Amino acid sequence: xxxxxxxxxxxxxxxxxxxxxxxxxxxxxxxxxxxxxxxxxxxxxxxxxxxxxxxxxxxxxxxxxxxxxxxxxxxxxxxxxxxxxxxxxxxxxxxxxxxxxxxxxxxxxxxx
Amino acid sequence: xxxxxxxxxxxxxxxxxxxxxxxxxxxxxxxxxxxxxxxxxxxxxxxxxxxxxxxxxxxxxxxxxxxxxxxxxxxxxxxxxxxxxxxxxxxxxxxxxxxxxxxxxxxxxxxxx
Numbered sequence: 001x002x003x004x005x006x007x008x009x010x011x012x013x014x015x016x017x018x019x020x021x022x023x024x025x026x027x028x029x030x031x032x033x034x035x036x037x038x039x040x041x042x043x044x045x046x047x048x049x050x051x052x053x054x055x056x057x058x059x060x061x062x063x064x065x066x067x068x069x070x071x072x073x074x075x076x077x078x079x080x081x082x083x084x085x086x087x088x089x090x091x092x093x094x095x096x097x098x099x100x101x102x103x104x105x106x107x108x109x110x111x112x
Numbered sequence: 113x114x115x116x117x118x119x120x121x122x123x124x125x126x127x128x129x130x131x132x133x134x135x136x137x138x139x140x141x142x143x144x145x146x147x148x149x150x151x152x153x154x155x156x157x158x159x160x161x162x163x164x165x166x167x168x169x170x171x172x173x174x175x176x177x178x179x180x181x182x183x184x185x186x187x188x189x190x191x192x193x194x195x196x197x198x199x200x201x202x203x204x205x206x207x208x209x210x211x212x213x214x215x216x217x218x219x220x221x222x223x224x225x
Contacts, residue, residue: 041218042216042218042219043116043203043205043216043217043218043219044155044203044205044214044216045216046213046214046215049213085154087154093211098143098145098160098162098167098168098210098211099145099157099160099168099171100145100147100155100157100214101157102147102154102155102156103154104152104153104154105154
């Protein structure tokens with residue numbers, strides 16, 4: 001699986017936007033970019049995914065660079081409940097894409 | 113609707129004992145996964161079931177670990193002769209099919225003394 005690189009930690013203030021970066025310079029043409037997050041003492045939770053175009057849903061937005069070598073997860077207004085570890089994961093849309101390969105993720109702290 | 117549930121939520125055992133961890137997936141999900149998460153690390157894949165069969169068990173660390181899903185729904189992860197290094201949170205996830213979004217349970221925290 002192609003590797004992703006994320007900062008170990010980031011800090012934000014409540015009600016401000018948060019931009020969580022992810023580098024994936026070895027991404028292949030069939031890799032989708034997935035984001036999951038893990039709140040304290042819970043299992044990971046799906047956030048969003050995309051292939052080439054920017055994506056929006058009720059939780060977040062995903063901005064994908066034109067060359068697809070990096071992406072950014074955007075939380076438009078951080079709340080205290082958004083404090084979690086955020087994982088950027090590449091998932092091949094081809095045959096063996098069933099498992100998720102997690103890195104260490106980015107620990108997001110949200111200050112009141 | 114009901115999400116993925118795992119029992120027990122916590123399990124403390126002694127080195128050398130046998131343990132079973134249970135996962136109840138979302139109803140109708142044909143794919144089921146087990147992951148293991150050590151402190152400070154991301155989850156690590158163990159095994160994937162499609163229906164009743166283990167489609168990929170390449171993540172199982174050794175032959176002390178075994179998992180079953182006899183009726184294509186509930187799954188049990190079995191660990192024989194537990195070691196202190198087996199201490200971790202064991203996570204179960206399910207998805208509609210192998211390519212779909214995975215939904216995780218809260219995990220079972222296993223502590224081997």
